[in-house]
Amino acid sequence: MRSLGYLNKYFIKYKWRFFLGILFTVVSNYFGSRMPVIVMDAVNGMKHELYASTLESSLILALKIGGVYMLFSLIKGFFLFLMRQTIIIMSRLIEYDLKNEVFAQYQRMGFAFYQRNRIGDLMNRISEDVSQVRSYLGPGIMYTINLVVMFALCIYQMVKISPMLTLYVLIPLPLMSFMIYKVSSKMNALSKNVQAEQSMMSTIVQESFSGIRLIKAYNRAEEMNDKFTLSAEGYHKKTMRLVVVNALFMPTIFFLIGLSTILAIYIGGKMTYTGELSIGGIVAFIFFVNNLTWPFASIGWVTSIIQRASASQERINEFLNQPAEIINPSLSAFNFQGKIEFKNVRYTYADSNITAIKDLSFTINKGETLAFVGKTGSGKSTILRLILRQVDPEVGEIYVDGAALNTINIDAFRDQSGIVPQEITLFSDSIANNISFGAHSEDITHERIVDMAKLAHVDHNIQEFPERYETLLGERGVNLSGGQKQRLSIARALVREPKLLLLDDCFSALDSETEEIILSNLKKVQKNRSTIIVSHRISSLRNADRIIVLDHGQLAEQGSHDELIALNGIYAEMYTAQLAESKEK
Ligand SMILES: Nc1ncnc2c1ncn2[C@@H]1O[C@H](COP(=O)(O)OP(=O)(O)O)[C@@H](O)[C@H]1O
Ligand SMILES: [Mg+2]
Structure with missing residues (x-):
């Protein structure tokens, strides 16, 4: 009562x-x-x-x-x-x-x-x-x-x-x-x-x-x-x-x-x-x-x-009565410059008791592209969750532009970032609205939507639908292929003009040619954007400034593609294996 x-x-x-x-x-x-x-x-x-x-x-x-x-x-x-x-x-x-x-x-x-x-x-x-x-x-x-x-x-x-x-x-x-x-x-x-x-x-x-x-x-x-x-x-x-x-x-x-x-x-x-x-x-x-x-x-x-x-x-x-686990600690303006730093971060999922990230430290500087590679379950997606503060580290600190992540205006920070998640969500709405979902204001022009779809190399697919950008997706609409979904999701992130772009294994359903096209498009519009690419495929990240190889949540190797090949460790092994695989095809 x-x-x-x-x-x-x-x-x-x-x-x-x-x-x-x-x-x-x-x-x-x-x-x-x-x-x-x-x-x-x-x-x-x-x-x-x-x-x-x-x-x-x-x-x-x-x-x-x-x-x-x-x-x-x-x-x-x-x-x-x-x-x-x-x-x-x-x-x-x-x-x-x-x-x-x-x-x-x-x-x-x-x-x-x-x-x-x-x-x-x-x-x-x-x-x-x-x-x-x-x-x-x-x-x-x-x-x-x-x-x-x-x-x-x-x-x-x-x-x-x-x-x-x-x-x-x-x-x-x-x-x-x-x-x-x-x-x-x-x-x-x-x-x-x-x-x-x-x-x-x-x-x-x-x-x-x-x-x-x-x-x-x-x-x-x-x-x-x-x-x-x-x-x-x-x-x-x-x-x-x-x-x-x-x-x-x-x-x-x-x-x-x-x-x-x-x-x-x-x-x-x-x-x-x-x-x-x-x-x-x-x-x-x-x-x-x-x-x-x-x-x-x-x-x-x-x-x-x-x-x-x-x-x-x-x-x-x-x-x-449940308080939100993560409350925005600050309402003051935050203008992201581009630097993110992990210091001895550890994270354990409460429900599975799996320690997904162990003692991880790394830095990404303004305008850099950092890549994470590793087997499934090595903790790649968890890193992105930590960066966007969907979860807080158990141990260690995350710094954004030198300020602790748990002290800055998280809404403002999220506003300046764009993520393409591994699991893609599309709403039961038109293609145009699904892309502009990422935009900051309602009155984004149709041209811009199309431009971003071109960058994400999905415009030519959309043009093939009878209703083009007004095509309805979802339960009662058109079903897209996995690759089309991934590219739509990339366009959605780009519409935000993010200063931090997070790509979580979002080329997995694409062939390497398409992947190549999108990556070079991204490079063109990169400006001062910091980018984190997560992948289990080396082709997506070989051009990154720095690559971190994750193994069971821990940093195993680090360096540029050439350095890692020279190291002749896990990365080199993965590379040879994947090269052989692609030759077989
Ligand atoms: N929501 C979750 N709840 C419990 N455990 C999780 C959850 N998400 C991931 N994990 C576990 O954390 C580890 C790292 O997962 P994840 O970061 O998704 O790896 P990756 O993206 O490299 O495949 C895995 O062992 C996984 O089982
Ligand atoms: Mg993942």
């Missing part, structure tokens, strides 16, 4: 709607609670009229009372409408705010966060869990207020008619409260299970979408089906248990309400003999008891809504 306290700030934000909602509830229920009294007066009046006067005058009375009853119904209904309009709308507004807040938090979180959490869970937080919370904010709150107000007003009217009978009729209520409490805690436990299973199911669905090509290629659709069916079965079973408890709930309430009705008739009947109560009074009590049926029955439902919502909000809070 405490977790829902987080939402109080939103109640304050929408306090006027909330307040009006309560006001409308009171007005609506006031008229509602007067209606049984009208019936009482009608019954008593008719009885009197029937004995005392003509049929005509009793008809007029009936019409009059009927008219008043109708009017009250209309007013009650109108304010009920307004109550929904204020409170339900408030809940939608808060839902909107909360979704935005959760999404903004997702954007804030760093690399480690996304390693810890499954995408299915993250998706569920922002859709399923927020919906649960909204049910609390809307129906949950509305029915609770309604119950309290209706209960108070009805009791007031009932006591006015007969305090004794009110007491008798209310006897089953504490019993009801107890049962509701029992049943709802059971429901709470069960619905937690249901939600956990739901997260699981989302993850399976999500993975099956992202991996659909692989699933088809490996012919694993059956197995995926089975996996999903198993999880859906778990969900079904858990839900059924919840349904049984839910189903027992209403009959119990109706039984207890029935008990109250019988008490009203039996005891009320006896009281009419002694003249303590009018016949109309009995009728009014039956109406009151029935009026209270739904609100009381809704207690169980509302309790389960609130409990589910509090479980959901707890999970949302868990995310919202």
